[in-house]
Amino acid sequence: xxxxxxxxxxxxxxxxxxxxxxxxxxxxxxxxxxxxxxxxxxxxxxxxxxxxxxxxxxxxxxxxxxxxxxxxxxxxxxxxxxxxxxxxxxxxxxxxxxxxxxxxxxxxxxxxxxxxxxxxxxxxxxxxxxxxxxxxxxxxxxxxxxxxxxxxxxxxxxxxxxxxxxxxxxxxxxxxxxxxxxxxxxxxxxxxxxxxxxxxxxxxxxxxxxxxxxxxxxxx
Numbered sequence: 001x002x003x004x005x006x007x008x009x010x011x012x013x014x015x016x017x018x019x020x021x022x023x024x025x026x027x028x029x030x031x032x033x034x035x036x037x038x039x040x041x042x043x044x045x046x047x048x049x050x051x052x053x054x055x056x057x058x059x060x061x062x063x064x065x066x067x068x069x070x071x072x073x074x075x076x077x078x079x080x081x082x083x084x085x086x087x088x089x090x091x092x093x094x095x096x097x098x099x100x101x102x103x104x105x106x107x108x109x110x111x112x113x114x115x116x117x118x119x120x121x122x123x124x125x126x127x128x129x130x131x132x133x134x135x136x137x138x139x140x141x142x143x144x145x146x147x148x149x150x151x152x153x154x155x156x157x158x159x160x161x162x163x164x165x166x167x168x169x170x171x172x173x174x175x176x177x178x179x180x181x182x183x184x185x186x187x188x189x190x191x192x193x194x195x196x197x198x199x200x201x202x203x204x205x206x207x208x209x210x211x212x213x214x215x216x217x218x219x220x
Contacts, residue, residue, distance in 0.1 A: 001195030002144050005152045006136045007045075008162045008189045011061075011069040012037030013214045023095030024088060029064045033214055037186035040207030042072030044188070045154065049077055056147040059139050060156040061088045069186070070156045086135040089158040091123035117175040125164045125174035132157070132165040140193065159183045169201050185214055 012034030014022065022028045030038060049055050058079040060070040070081050093112055097103050104113065112121040119125070136155065143151035163181045164174050166189050182203060183189065190202040205211070 001197070002149045002151075004140050004144050004150070004193045006140050006191045006193070007055075007152065007154045008132075008136075008165065008191070009041055009069065009073075009154055009156045010159055010162055010183055010185060010187050010189075011063075011065040011156060012041075012186045013216070014065050016215060018098045019215065020096065020098045021092065021094055021100055023090070023092045024063065025095060027064060030068045031215075033210060034065070034185070035068070037207055037210050037214075038069040039072045040210065041069065041186050041188070042076040044206035045073050046076040053152060054147065054150045055079070055152040055154060057139055057143045057151070057153040058082065058156075059084050059087065059135070059153065061085075061158060063089060063158075066156045066158070070154075073154060082139070084135050084139070084155070086131040087155050087157040087161065090128055090160045093121050119175070128161045128164050129168045129174070132161050133168075136165075136191065137196070162189055165189075166201055166203075169198055184208075184211055185216055186210070 011030070013031045014028050014034060015031040016022060016028060045055055055077055058070055058074055058077070059082045060066045062083050062085055067081065073079070074081050094100055094103070103109055114120050139153045139155065143153050159181060163183045167174055167176065169191060184205055186207055187203065187205045191198055192200040192202070
């Protein structure tokens with residue numbers, strides 16, 4: 001069975017001085033630190049390629065922060081960026097708010113909190129996993145068909161879709177405490193396949209030295 005890997009790369013830090021839950025709002029690009037993180041990810045994959053990796057396809061969410069994070073890797077590996085709507089940020093009805101916890105004290109927002117297991121305030125976890133896995137499988141199969149055994153795909157996406165996809169792969173419940181997500185800015189969650197069977201999940205942080213003090217809003 002052909003071996004293949006899909007690397008889910010979270011975007012770098014976003015310029016967001018108002019600490020808004022920006023979700024799918026267009027125009028939110030990387031901060032100066034975020035561009036450094038994107039460069040670090042590009043260097044990580046360039047090193048992996050030089051050491052015998054076979055990274056052959058690069059995919060990104062259509063949102064600006066994901067496209068900007070993908071750019072250094074595109075340049076380093078000479079890969080076209082394939083834009084895929086299926087790996088976009090999770091939908092969220094609280095999108096556009098700053099200081100979300102304060103807003104949730106207002107009764108008008110309470111109906112959004114009735115089912116945290118789904119969750120009721122945004123796109124269902126199961127729907128996020130389904131669209132992510134469809135994209136992962138399509139791009140992985142295309143990579144193997146074009147480049148053969150050991151093909152690797154990078155998909156630049158967002159924290160929540162990456163995290164629930166990992167939890168589903170590890171057969172864990174999808175609802176969780178957002179503060180406990182192991183999916184830092186510019187982190188890489190890798191899924192290894194034998195044929196169509198997922199055999200392992202790995203996690204790495206290519207530039208941990210940049211994380212201290214970075215703005216990291218859960219769900220953003």
